[in-house]
Amino acid sequence: MNIAELLARYADEGVTLWAQDGQLRFRAPQGRLTDRHRAELRTHKEALLRHLEAAEPALRADPGHRHEPFPLTDIQAAYLVGRTDAYAYGGVGCHAYVELAYPDLDVDRVTSVWRQLVQRHDMLRAVIHQDGHQRVLPEVPALSVGADDLTALPAATAEARMRHTRARLSAREAPTDQWPLFDVHVTRTGRRAVLHLSFDMLVVDHASLRIL
Missing domain, CATH: 3.30.559.10 (Chloramphenicol acetyltransferase-like domain)
Structure with a gap:
């Protein structure tokens, strides 16, 4: 089983998976997660956790430098570009x-x-x-x-x-x-x-x- 493909399929089905404190977590609309999903998650739990934890960068608080400039997140950058006329239907915050x-x-x-x-x-x-x-x-x-x-x-x-x-x-x-x-x-x-x-x-x- 290709874990990346499994995650992509779940995303297409409206199921979001992530790792938190060594546990596999999910978010999905009510009734979307079926018995088949649950069985599949139990089967591939360890592989999913390894994949998700490896994909997450280690974040550390740095309060001593919090007033220094730091990069925008991807979504912030998208919002900023959307305020310009760089794209059709742009110019909107x-x-x-x-x-x-x-x-x-x-x-x-x-x-x-x-x-x-x-x-x-x-x-x-x-x-x-x-x-x-x-x-x-x-x-x-x-x-x-x-x-x-x-x-x-x-x-x-x-x-x-x-x-x-x-x-x-x-x-x-x-x-x-x-x-x-x-x-x-x-x-x-x-x-x-x-x-x-x-x-x-x-x-x-x-x-x-x-x-x-």
Whole structure:
């Protein structure tokens, strides 16, 4: 059995395999992993682990040099190229926009929390250079959180103003070498408060957004 071909076939079938702490792990849509798959994995488990572990580079933390420029990952490089007109249908950044609704929000507390997050998570202080490198800035200005207090406005007017904020932030595209590569904004109406989060995916991914 050719292990590389086996992995490619599983990938085509929507099954992702990886090695973690000496164990074979998988991810697949519900019901996709059949009894045949499970039997095959048991049979070739050791060979799969050897192949997957050999393919993974050894990564070491280097906190002492974390503020020095370092290369982009492949996906970051692809996102950066996609922002240019180098390809047909290019000129578009990879961007995430999220809204979270609450009964109300204290803007000062939101600002304080996000400033703490910026200090805790290095990539929230990162900038991306066109030469294919990124850098975590050791110090940045205090993050400014925008806020609109629309509580005194009629509901229809407040919703219209919020749609304007949504349109602006959902299409946000700023220079990648200028911090910050994200935007945090609060809209308060008489009915609810909305936290608007706008991120360039050069500095976050789906998993890190869930952590934030």
